[in-house]
Structures are given as structure tokens and as C-alpha cells.
Amino acid sequence: MTDNPNPDDQSDKKVVFKPSISDEQLKTYYSDHFDIKLLWKVLDRESFPRREFGFDRTGHYFTRNKSFSQPEDLKEYMSIYPIRAAYAGAIYADPVRTKTKKYSAFTIHDTEWVGRELIFDLDASDYDPVRQCSCKGRDVCEICWGLMQDAALIMDETLRIDFGFKKLQWVFTGGRGYHCWVLDKETLTLNQEQRSGLVNYMQLINDPGGDQRIEKINNDSILLKERIFRMLTERFVLETKAKVFEEIGIKKTARATMVKKIEQKLYQKIIDIIPQKIPHNQFFDLMVKYRYARIDHKVTIDTRRLIRLPGSVHYHTGYVGQYIDNPESFYPEDAKHIQDITG
Amino acid sequence: MALPAWFPFRKVENSVVGEDDQKKLTKGRVMLLSGKLPQRLLKQEVFETHEEFMTRADREILGHGLLRVAAASDMKVASWLVETEGDLFYERFKASLKTEKDAILDYLYGDLAISGEELSRRLDEDVLVKFHFVNPLEQRRRKLLRDSNILRDRSGLKDVLAIRYTQVPDVLKQRKFVLYHGWILGTTESLLSVIKKWFEHLLKSRISEIGERLESTPALGRMSSSILEYLEDEDTKPLIKPRYESFGIDHIELDGSVEENVLILPPCLQDLIHKVNATGYLTHWERFQLGIFLKVTGMPIEEQLRYWYNKAVDNIGMTFEEFSNRAGYIIRHIYGMEGGKIDYTMPSCKTIQDKMHCTFKHNNVETVSKMLADIIDMIEKPALKESRTVIARKIVSNTYQFDANKACRHFLSFITGDLSSSPPVISHPLQYLRMAKEKGLVFELKMAPSGEPVNLEDPPEDTSEPISSQEVSDD
Numbered sequence: 073m074t075d076n077p078n079p080d081d082q083s084d085k086k087v088v089f090k091p092s093i094s095d096e097q098l099k100t101y102y103s104d105h106f107d108i109k110l111l112w113k114v115l116d117r118e119s120f121p122r123r124e125f126g127f128d129r130t131g132h133y134f135t136r137n138k139s140f141s142q143p144e145d146l147k148e149y150m151s152i153y154p155i156r157a158a159y160a161g162a163i164y165a166d167p168v169r170t171k172t173k174k175y176s177a178f179t180i181h182d183t184e185w186v187g188r189e190l191i192f193d194l195d196a197s198d199y200d201p202v203r204q205c206s207c208k209g210r211d212v213c214e215i216c217w218g219l220m221q222d223a224a225l226i227m228d229e230t231l232r233i234d235f236g237f238k239k240l241q242w243v244f245t246g247g248r249g250y251h252c253w254v255l256d257k258e259t260l261t262l263n264q265e266q267r268s269g270l271v272n273y274m275q276l277i278n279d280p281g282g283d284q285r286i287e288k289i290n291n292d293s294i295l296l297k298e299r300i301f302r303m304l305t306e307r308f309v310l311e312t313k314a315k316v317f318e319e320i321g322i323k324k325t326a327r328a329t330m331v332k333k334i335e336q337k338l339y340q341k342i343i344d345i346i347p348q349k350i351p352h353n354q355f356f357d358l359m360v361k362y363r364y365a366r367i368d369h370k371v372t373i374d375t376r377r378l379i380r381l382p383g384s385v386h387y388h389t390g391y392v393g394q395y396i397d398n399p400e401s402f403y404p405e406d407a408k409h410i411q412d413i414t415g
Numbered sequence: 416m417a418l419p420a421w422f423p424f425r426k427v428e429n430s431v432v433g434e435d436d437q438k439k440l441t442k443g444r445v446m447l448l449s450g451k452l453p454q455r456l457l458k459q460e461v462f463e464t465h466e467e468f469m470t471r472a473d474r475e476i477l478g479h480g481l482l483r484v485a486a487a488s489d490m491k492v493a494s495w496l497v498e499t500e501g502d503l504f505y506e507r508f509k510a511s512l513k514t515e516k517d518a519i520l521d522y523l524y525g526d527l528a529i530s531g532e533e534l535s536r537r538l539d540e541d542v543l544v545k546f547h548f549v550n551p552l553e554q555r556r557r558k559l560l561r562d563s564n565i566l567r568d569r570s571g572l573k574d575v576l577a578i579r580y581t582q583v584p585d586v587l588k589q590r591k592f593v594l595y596h597g598w599i600l601g602t603t604e605s606l607l608s609v610i611k612k613w614f615e616h617l618l619k620s621r622i623s624e625i626g627e628r629l630e631s632t633p634a635l636g637r638m639s640s641s642i643l644e645y646l647e648d649e650d651t652k653p654l655i656k657p658r659y660e661s662f663g664i665d666h667i668e669l670d671g672s673v674e675e676n677v678l679i680l681p682p683c684l685q686d687l688i689h690k691v692n693a694t695g696y697l698t699h700w701e702r703f704q705l706g707i708f709l710k711v712t713g714m715p716i717e718e719q720l721r722y723w724y725n726k727a728v729d730n731i732g733m734t735f736e737e738f739s740n741r742a743g744y745i746i747r748h749i750y751g752m753e754g755g756k757i758d759y760t761m762p763s764c765k766t767i768q769d770k771m772h773c774t775f776k777h778n779n780v781e782t783v784s785k786m787l788a789d790i791i792d793m794i795e796k797p798a799l800k801e802s803r804t805v806i807a808r809k810i811v812s813n814t815y816q817f818d819a820n821k822a823c824r825h826f827l828s829f830i831t832g833d834l835s836s837s838p839p840v841i842s843h844p845l846q847y848l849r850m851a852k853e854k855g856l857v858f859e860l861k862m863a864p865s866g867e868p869v870n871l872e873d874p875p876e877d878t879s880e881p882i883s884s885q886e887v888s889d890d
Contacts, residue, residue, distance in 0.1 A: 236596030245890040269584025
């Protein structure tokens with residue numbers, strides 16, 4: 073959490089990205105520093121030869137429909153070609169391949185889909201309409217990264233408590249967000265409809281880039297509702313500008329009183345401060361709009377989608393995508409940078 | 416746990432029925448489903464002997480089984496059967512004893528539905544108290560009574576059911592129930608509609624399974640035809656009306672062949688045409704869907720038989736005559752020359768989404784994205800390319816949200832260039848075709864050297880392709 077409780081008086085401390093990366097640095101990173109064994113944290117070893125991989129090879133083209141019989145072959149491929157981005161796809165019944173001089177193509181459409189991990193994507197740029205700092209698009213700073221931390225925190229608990237998942241692996245993408253890999257065995261074969269049900273349970277903001285309509289939460293979803301109040305109220309009150317509260321008629325003085333109650337740890341009293349004429353659900357909706365997780369549902373639902381490979385370098389930032397245990401306290405600057413690794 | 420006698424998926428000991436009886440049994444079930452017979456539970460009626468009771472129950476179930484066979488070759492009957500059987504199931508399940516309900520739930524869900532008490536045991540936590548299904552005092556009283564063996568019949572107490580989240584994706588979206596450790600929790604009463612929906616889903620699957628066997632099992636095909644004939648009787652015919660089948664137009668002539676018009680066809684039919692061209696095989700209901708479409712757009716039966724003979728891969732070694740006589744059953748059926756001699760009309764989008772093939776309901780999102788990208792690639796004018804890309808995003812977004820009707824509406828705009836702010840919702844393939852015909856294609860496609868539009872099914876020369884934001888996580 074930031075030390076400055078007054079969001080109206082905050083100057084952004086942007087994360088500085090140092091993106092100029094040479095092809096040689098990329099090759100060196102993948103040949104000398106990329107630990108292929110770390111992939112087993114999220115990928116199943118037995119099905120590795122039937123896993124699809126995709127690559128953006130320096131500025132030339134994007135290619136998918138690639139499988140490797142051994143993990144060492146994948147590492148070798150990434151060490152030979154300068155890889156701007158590496159992705160893992162789904163598992164299929166057979167290895168896939170692109171067209172070569174010797175063989176015709178055998179793509180993901182020619183074989184049976186077997187499974188794909190359940191993955192959630194959080195991206196700071198999806199918060200553009202509500203960020204309280206001056207960041208836009210790919211920029212992130214300590215203030216808006218707090219949104220990522222809150223989102224991860226609330227999603228982690230929802231996935232563990234409401235869905236009962238046990239094996240969650242959070243990954244910093246190297247860019248502007250997090251991926252959450254759910255590795256419980258039963259999730260591998262969930263179909264699109266099941267994944268859609270799951271993400272829609274958690275997705276409360278419709279059309280995040282447009283009208284941002286907030287979905288109503290039925291009283292039976294008591295766990296989710298309670299969680300939102302418990303986890304988001306403090307930061308929402310402390311880190312959201314006064315003019316946002318004015319949207320629903322909460323004046324500066326009332327908000328200042330809310331801040332005081334939070335400082336005194338009297339969280340339950342926050343609701344009492346809301347003027348009687350303002351329905352409580354308006355406050356709740358505002359909090360959801362400004363603070364709740366914005367999940368890129370396409371990444372979760374699409375069972376054939378490619379997802380950035382943990383441990384690979386994010387070309388636009390130079391940061392290495394890495395596993396993290398505590399997404400609620402992680403900052404991008406904590407991540408390893410290719411410049412520091414390769415010198 | 417024994418299933419109740421009325422449960423339609425229950426096995427009947429002696430299921431061999433003579434032709435005369437088939438008609439009576441079928442008609443009896445139709446009357447029951449249509450409310451022409453009392454729908455009360457069998458157990459509430461008075462029977463002289465247990466045998467009499469079982470005979471009546473068995474006859475009901477045999478009637479249901481025969482209707483399933485008929486439904487396998489007639490989607491109108493299938494739609495009606497699923498709807499009315501679902502309604503009957505709902506009423507009967509609701510009125511069943513706790514033990515009967517348990518047996519049915521066990522049959523329908525197996526381990527994926529358990530009692531609230533069982534969930535409490537598994538989680539080692541009293542979920543009934545936690546989520547206020549019972550208060551702690553009541554819970555304690557129940558435990559004491561059970562421990563002292565006084566509480567045997569639990570009737571009168573609220574039954575709480577837990578269903579695994581994987582079985583109820585729609586319910587998850589609505590957040591209407593408590594979700595805890597991957598189980599949605601509710602009283603059996605509050606979950607009735609959810610259970611009914613799952614029953615209907617299983618019934619649809621069983622009808623489709625029979626459909627897949629129709630052509631390879633001529634006796635089954637004959638049986639299906641004769642039951643459909645019974646259903647044409649004047650006292651049963653008016654009763655078989657699905658709720659969601661209506662569209663003013665039943666016939667639209669195409670200017671030229673289907674292949675020449677492929678881009679203005681509803682996307683679901685485009686998919687099927689591509690699929691049959693590429694693989695030579697469609698599933699039972701897909702054949703029905705394409706077959707009826709070809710008929711209602713003006714293809715005569717002889718031409719259609721020839722179409723399938725040329726496309727299908729399972730007719731190797733068969734002469735055209737042999738094919739027409741044997742495997743052409745479905746086509747002749749579509750033209751009203753088999754079974755109930757019904758001249759079929761095109762099914763609505765609702766039926767298609769339920770049983771057949773809908774581009775935006777049944778295709779993978781990635782496949783939809785690729786299809787749109789391929790069409791955009793074939794557009795020559797940059798401005799058009801740009802505007803189509805915007806619409807393509809909407810289509811993909813609706814597909815992700817499983818809102819197939821909206822996605823189809825945007826696809827029509829994508830193809831025709833009609834960018835009106837509120838285009839009509841598409842509910843029928845012929846509605847789509849009429850509008851697409853009226854407006855026409857908005858763009859000209861790049862032509863292959865042969866002069867034909869590029870085949871969307873052709874893989875690109877080199878599978879390395881420009882990066883697409885639709886394919887990867889953009890993080």
C-alpha cells in the first residue's frame with residue numbers, strides 16, 4: 073500500500089521500462105539464463121511433446137503450430153532465433169508442426185484438442201478509464217499497479233474459496249499485468265462454456281472499455297459481496313480522488329470522515345457515513361468500477377489461445393516474466409531485467 | 416436407491432413391442448405429454464396389483480422410448496419432445512419422495528451432485544449453518560434426533576443440494592446461488608429449473624445418439640418412419656407443436672447454385688458446406704440442417720441426392736442407386752417421402768443452437784476469429800478492411816459471451832455493410848438469407864487465379880502469419 077493517503081495530491085512514480093534489447097541479448101538470455109525446468113511449475117511434462125508453442129521472431133513474423141519433442145529442443149530453438157515473444161498454447165492429441173521443405177503442415181486444426189490450463193489475465197491497460205494516475209496503455213506506476221495487486225488478491229481468494237481450487241500460480245507477465253494459472257487437474261479439460269461460466273461469475277464490469285456497466289450481485293453471492301467490501305473499501309477510500317465520490321453525491325467532508333474512520337480501523341462505520349439519500353449499492357458499484365478486478369475474459373475462455381511463456385522476456389519492457397508468490401505485494405521493478413542478466 | 420417407476424430413463428425389463436402396440440404406446444405418451452391425460456404421478460393412482468402398476472409405468476416409458484426414436488429423424492418432434500418431457504419431469508420430480516429424488520439425482524449427476532450434509536462432511540465444516548440454510552439450534556436438534564435414531568424420515572426438513580460448478584455454467588454467470596469450494600448450494604426446490612435443464616440436455620444427447628445410428632441400422636430407420644406416421648394421425652398431429660418454431664417465410668430461391676452464393680448464406684450453413692466439402696462428413700443433425708436448407712432454397716430431391724452422393728465419404732463402392740435407396744433416407748425424409756411424410760421447413764436459430772450447428776455457439780472462438788480474419792484478408796479496399804475489423808471485434812466479443820444471436824446480427828452487418836445502429840436480431844436462417852440477399856455483399860473479394868473466390872478452408876501457403884491480437888494474450 074502507498075504511504076500517501078491523499079490521492080488528490082499524488083505524483084506518479086512510473087516504472088521505467090528499458091526496452092532496447094538486441095537480438096544477441098535475447099539469444100544469450102535463452103541459451104545461458106533461461107531455466108527450462110522452471111516451466112514444469114505450470115506445464116505438464118508428460119504432454120510436453122503435444123503442446124503447441126508460438127513465437128514472435130524478431131520483427132519478421134509470428135508463428136504458431138510448433139511442438140518440440142524435448143524441452144531442450146524448445147530451449148535450442150529459442151537460443152537460435154531471436155525471440156521477441158514466446159507463447160504456450162493448448163495440449164493436443166498429436167504434436168503439431170508448420171510447413172517445412174520436408175513435411176506438410178499439421179496444425180491444431182488437424183488434431184484433437186486435449187486440454188489447456190485455466191488461465192486468467194489481468195492487464196493494467198484495461199483500467200484506463202478509471203486509473204487515478206496519469207498512466208495510459210502500457211504505462212504503469214505504483215498507484216495503478218495497486219489495482220493489479222487488489223485484483224490479484226480478490227481473485228486469488230475467490231478462486232480458492234468459492235471454486236475450491238488449490239493449485240494457483242501467479243505470474244508477472246513482464247509487461248503490465250499478471251496471469252493466474254489454475255493448475256488443479258479438473259480444470260485442464262473444461263470446455264469454453266464452463267470457462268465462460270467461471271469467468272463470468274467473477275467478471276462484474278461489463279464492457280470495460282465502453283459503458284462499464286456494473287453487474288448486480290445477488291444476495292446469494294454473499295461470499296463475493298463480503299469479499300469486495302472487506303478487501304477493497306480501504307484502498308478505494310484512500311486512493312480514489314474526491315471527484316469520483318462526488319459522482320454519486322458524496323461530498324469532500326464525508327469522504328474525509330471516511331478516511332478518518334479507516335485510519336482508526338473502524339471499517340464498519342464507512343457505510344454509516346454515506347448520506348441516507350444515496351443507496352448503499354451506488355457506493356458498492358462505484359467501488360467495483362474503480363477498484364474491482366477487470367479480467368480479460370477472452371484469455372480464459374478461448375481454449376486454444378496462446379499465453380506468454382513464464383520465464384520469457386517481454387520485448388517491450390525487457391522484464392522477464394516470472395512466478396510470484398505474493399502478487400499483492402509485488403511491483404514490476406522487483407522483476408529481473410534482461411539488461412541486468414545479460415549485461 | 417431405486418429410480419421411481421415414472422422416470423423415463425429407467426430400464427424396462429421387456430421392451431419388445433409389436434407394431435400394433437407401438438402405435439398405442441406412442442399415442443398414450445403424446446396424450447400424457449400434452450396434458451390430455453392426467454399428469455399426476457403413477458403412485459397417486461389406484462392400481463389393483465403391483466403388476467398392473469408396473470405395466471402401466473413400463474408402457475409409459477416404452478412410449479417415451481418410441482418417441483425418442485421418432486424424434487431422432489425429425490427435429491420438430493425432437494424440439495417438442497424435449498420441451499414437454501422436460502415439463503413433465505419437472506412436475507413429477509417436484510412431487511417425488513426424497514429417496515426418489517436422491518435416486519434421480521444420482522442417475523443424472525453421479526458424484527457431481529451431493530446433499531448439503533454430505534458436502535459438510537467432505538469439507539469438515541457445516542455449510543448448512545454457514546449459509547443459513549438452517550439455524551444452529553435446528554441443526555443441533557436434528558443431530559440429536561438422528562443420533563438417538565428418532566429421526567428417520569427427514570421429510571419436512573429443507574433439503575439442500577450441492578451441484579458441481581462444471582454442470583451449471585449458466586447458473587454461475589447469474590450468481591443466483593451460493594458458490595462454495597466449487598459447489599453451488601441451494602434447496603432442491605430452488606434448483607428445480609437447473610435440474611430440469613440438465614435432464615433436457617441428457618435427453619437431447621440420447622436423441623442425437625439414436626440419430627447417429629439411423630442410417631447404419633435400417634430397422635431403426637423403418638421404426639422411426641412408422642412412428643412418425645402414427646404421429647400424423649389427426650388426434651396427435653395438432654398436439655406436436657414446439658414453442659419456438661415460427662417464421663413467416665418457408666422458402667427462398669437462390670439466384671444460382673449454393674456454392675455461387677456461399678458468402679451470403681447464413682454463417683452456420685457456410686460452415687456446414689465447408690465442412691462437407693473438406694471432410695465428406697456431417698453429424699446427423701447437421702445433415703438435417705443443411706439438407707432442409709438446400710431444399711427450401713430450391714434444390715430438387717434428385718439434385719440433393721446427387722449432392723450428398725458426390726460429397727459423402729462413406730459411400731465408397733456404392734452406386735448412386737444404392738446410395739439413394741439406403742443412405743438417402745434422411746434426404747427423402749426431408750422432402751416428406753419417408754416417415755411422417757412431412758414437408759419440413761427450416762428450423763429456427765433456437766433449434767439450431769440447441770441441436771444442430773450454429774457458427775457462434777458451437778465453433779471455438781479461435782475458429783471464428785480466424786474465419787473473420789480470412790475474410791478481411793480477402794477484402795481489397797483499405798477503408799472497408801478497417802470498418803470490417805471493427806465489426807469483427809464485436810462478433811468475437813459476442814461469441815466469447817455466448818450471445819450467438821447478437822454475433823450473427825453483427826456478422827450480417829460485416830457481410831452486407833449495413834451499419835444501422837439497431838439491426839434486427841436474427842432468429843431464423845431464412846431471415847438472415849432474405850436480408851443478406853436484399854443488401855448484397857458490400858465488398859469485392861480478391862479472386863483466385865481460377866476466378867473463384869479464395870476458398871476459406873485453404874490453409875495459407877506458409878503457416879507463418881502476421882501476428883494477430885486475437886490469437887495471443889496481449890499483455
